[in-house]
Amino acid sequence: MASSPSVLLLQASAPLLLLWLCGDAVVADMAEQEQSCVRWDEPEGVDDRGLSQDGDVVIGGLFVVHNQPPSPDLSFTRKPVLKPCFGFQKEPYRWAQTMVFAVDEINRSPHLLPGVRLGYQILDNCSRYPWSVRAAMSLISGGNHSCESTGPVRVIVGDASSTQTIMLSRILSPLQVPLISYQASCACLSNRLEFPNVFRTIPSDVYQAWTMAHLAEHYGWTWVGAVVVNNDYGLLAVQAFRERAQGSGICLAFFETFDRETLAQDMERIATTVQTSSARVVLVFAWYTDVGALLLELASRNVTGRQFLASEAWSTSSYLLNDPALRTITSGVLGVAIRSAPIPGLEAHLRKLHPSQHPRDALLRDLWREEFGCEPVSASSPDSLSLPPCSGTESLEGVQSTFTDTAYLRVTYNVYLAVYAAAHAFHSLLECSPVGDSGMNRSQPCSSQYNISAAEVLQHLGQVNFTTQIEENFFFQGGDIPAVYDLVNWQATPGGVLKYSTVGRVEGSKLHMEESAIWWATGSQVPVSVCSEPCPPGTRKARRKGEPICCFDCLPCADGEISNKTDSLTCLRCPLEFWSNDQKNMCVPLMVEFLSFTDAMGITLTTVAVSGAVMTAAVAVVFVYNRHTPIVKANNSELSFMLLMSLKLCFLCSLLFMGQPTDWSCRIQQAAFGISFVLSISCILVKTIVVLVVFQSARPGSDSVMKWFGPGQQRGSVLLFTCVQVVICAVWLSITPPQPHRNVGLKGSKIILECTLGSVEGFATLLGYIGLLAAICFMLAFLARKLPDNFNEAKFITFSMLIFCAVWITFVPAYVSSPGKYAIAVEIFAILSSSFGLLLCIFAPKCFIILIQPHKNTKKFLMGKTEKT
Incomplete structure (x- = not known):
């Protein structure tokens, strides 16, 4: 594959950089020739802060022992130079000593690199690019603080920072110098095309970002703040968090970055954001000293109740844990930590360190100043005027310090693994193989060709595979190792x-937690951090315009719709014949409703109908008992009895409309209603005609009229009028008869059992025929209302028809607009009202005379011939 222009440029410029550092030295023969090293940059002790040991093969190391850069010289009166950094850190110095310990341990091992003495050269890089670049170039060129070469390193253990590792990778990749980082966790470094020379003993940030996103999703933290350092470590970690949280309804309430150069101002701004934000969970990706500045600012403002999610860079920091000013704000911190493992013998190595045994170790003297507050005096270090001189009896044996604390070795163990990975690569490259047939713990000495290239080391690093001291199989997947983390809680x-x-514990993308063992920032209760409270079942989420997706309103589901889970985006329509309950969280079967004999309305209508039938029967009994009296005879007793029978049928047919509809009940009820009423109206119509005919026959020359309308003709007329309705009903029921129907759309919470009309035209014809007969009867009765007689039945027929027509005219709109069983009730009410109207208007006056005024029930009274007194 062709190289890109930038790679070609770096490949061309790398030798120039090496010549710049080492004068006229020949780079190709650095490991074997003496060189004359010239200080080109007047480092003023930059390279003096390091550790070195010569060897057949040399490993380089970069550690952030000091993390605060000096203020730049802006006078522009002299050439700018790199000055030593300040801000001594005990833990990174322990990492550097762990590398020394691991190299010594390997040199003593008869199995790993037998016959080869491993050397090291360790420099402080200040975690800034000028110092890192200079330190890396010094390592690969073979220079050191005394200009006495230890030979160029073929692999560098470092850098700690992701940004520095990216930068060094781009510089050293053309030279194929491998980097084994122990703390650069940026996900971007997994890209082998961009960073082919980077290996690391710390998992990618993707996994801890995914772990934090999983925690947020698991505990329902949808409103999370983020504070990160403004470099690849912080920015790409938040990017990984966002990618994992996408689709889970998790939003960033705020996203704040800071730079170490403007730390104080940035922390004031970030603390204000944290204080004013409604987010109660804050994700922090930063170095522990930077986090300390933020926490101190928050503590000074008395900002509590924030649940911090800590990255591995500060989740186990003793510096923060031991600060009493931070205890109220950091209790409950939940963080991802690099897994820990023991290193036997390391604590003894650390405790026996003493400046008198390592007079050239400037870093050890800095540790002594931190631990004992005195200045170790040696031949190589002038007396300090700022601190009293040490007595020389000081010892780390009884000191409890973060430097000597080896209870939980995390980054320290990563450094240890990095050195062993490099040693195994050298072992494979130098063709060292075990010998002996008796299981003796001896190995064949390695090849004496120690002038190996960095490219060869790079190739063999990718094939490293060995068993660690804790019986774990170590290997690289590309440039990464399998992700294993601890989940820690403060x-x-x-x-x-x-x-x-x-x-x-986190293993890859799997998280195993003991939730009962977690203590939260809010106490024993899991903190709540949401922009909007979760929408309970029965509601749906409605996004607020212009706001993140986790800021929403909860709208109740409409009738007939439900949501049965929290934070539902939509409401689901209930299936047919189901309806939503009052809480709108489940569908329940619809109640079946019909006009029953047992409910209040049914009982009332039944009582009225039965009462009407009983009253009709009572009138019939009165008429039968008094059938020989003049008033009964005078009113055409045969038609009266026929009318009473039809009215009784009208009252009783109303009962057919009640109860659960069936095929037969739906067909019979309308036919019975139509025929019964036509029979009643026919009887009244014939009675009206009889009245008119009687008075017409009383006129001279009209004797022949009555003989054509005798009892036979009257019965025939009633039969004829009724048969017409029978034909209408027969045609209707044979073509499109009424059917029982389950009406689920009329009233949402119930299923209405009702009878369909089948044919509206058929029902309209039935009613229309009844109305036609009633109208004719009304007109004839109205014409006969003033006929001379003491008892003129036409007047009462007129009133009855008036009531009948009024009832059925108002019935039509009331029936159409009434839902469900109320439409049936309206029809029953119309039947009963019109039946009572006919019964009372026609028969009540006769019964009144028969029962109350029997003296009027005489032929003489009816003929109007009362005696004069």
Whole structure:
């Protein structure tokens, strides 16, 4: 594959950089020839802060022992130079000593690199690019603080920072110098095309970002703040968090970055954001000293109740745990930590260190100043005027310090693994193989060709595979190792001191937690961090315009719709014949409703109908008992009895409309109603005609009229009028008869059992025929209302028809607009009302005379011939 222009440029410029550092030295023969090293940059002790040991093969190391750069010289009166950094850190110095310990351990091993003495050259890089670049170029060129070469290193253990590792990779990649980082966790470094020379013993940030996103999703933290350092480590970690949280409804309430150069101003701004934000969970990716500045600012403002999610860079920091000013704000911190493992013998190595045994170790003297507050005096270090001189009896043997604390070795173990990975690559490259047939712990000495190239080391690093001291198989997947983390929780001890406890483990994308062991920032209750409270079942989420997706309103589901889970985006329509309950969280079967005999309305209508039938029967009994009296005879007793029978049928047919509809009940009820009423109206119509005919026959020359309308003709007329309705009903029921129907659209919460009309035209014809007969009867009765007689039945027929027509005219709109069983009730009410109207108007006056005024029930009274007194 062709190289890109930038790669070609770096390949061309790398030798010039090496010549710049080492004068006229020949780069190709650095490991074997003496060189004359010239200080080109007047480093003023930059390279003096390091550790070195010559060997057949040399490993380089870069550690952030000092993390604060000096203020730049802006006078522009002299050439700018790199000055030593300040801000000594004990833990990174322990990492550097771990590399020394691992090299010594390998040199003593008869199995790993037998016959080869491993050397090291360790420099402080200040975690800034000028110092890192200079230190890396010094390592690969073979220079050191005394200009006495230890030979160029073929692999560098470092850098700690992701940004520095990216930068060094781009510089050293053309030279194929491998980097084994112990703390650069940026996900971008997994790209082998861009960073082919980067290996690391720390997992990618993708996994800890995914772990934090999983925690947020698991505990329902949808409103999370993020504070990150403004470099690849912080920015790409938040990017990985966002990618993992996408689709989970998790939003960033705020996203704040800071630079170490403007740390104080940035922390004031970030603290204000954290203080004013409604987010109660804050994700922090930063170095522990930077986090300390933020936490101190928050503590000074008395900002509590924030649940911090810590990255591995500060989740186990003793510096923060031991600061009493931070205890109120950091209790409950939940963080991802690099997994820990023991290193036997390391604590003894650390405790026996003494400046008198390592007079050229400037870093050890800095440690002595930190631990004992005195200046170690040696031949190579002038007396310090700022601190009193040490007595020489000071020892680390009884000191409890973060430097000597080896209880939980995390980054320290990563450094240890990095050195062993490099040693195994050298072992494979130098063709060292075990010998002996008796299981003796001896190995064949390695090849004496120690002038190996960095490219060869790079190739063999990718094939490293060995078993660690804790019986784990170590290998690189590309340039990464399988992700394994501890989940730690900061908890207060009974003495008030903060300690972290392991409450879970992360293996790849799998998270195992002991939730009961977690102590939260809010106490024993899991903190709540949401922009909007979760929408309970029965509601749906409605996004607020212009706001993140986790800011929403909860709208109740409409009738007939449900949501049965929290934070539902939509409401689901209930299936047919189901309806939503009052809480709108489940569909329940619809109640079946019909006009029953047992409900209040049914009982009332039944009582009225039965009462009407009983009253009709009572009138019939009265008429039968008094059938020989003049008033009964005078009113055409045969038609009266026929009318009473039809009215009784009208009252009783209303009962057919009640009860659960069936095929037969739906067909019979309308036919019975139509025929019964036509029979009643026919009887009244014939009675009206009889009245008119009687008075017409009383006129001279009209004797022949009555003989053509005798009892036979009257019965025939009633039969004829009724048969017409029978034909209408027969045609209707044979073509499109009424059917029982389950009406689910009329009233949402119930299924209405009702009878369909089948044919509206058929029902309209039935009613229309009844109305036609009633109208004719009304007109004839109205014409006969003033006929001379003491008892003129036409007047009462007129009133009855008036009531009948009024009832059925108002019935039509009331029936159409009434839902469900109320439409049936309206029809029953119309039947009963019109039946009572006919019964009372026609028969009540006769019964009144028969029962109350029997003296009027005489032929003489009816003929109007009362005696004069």
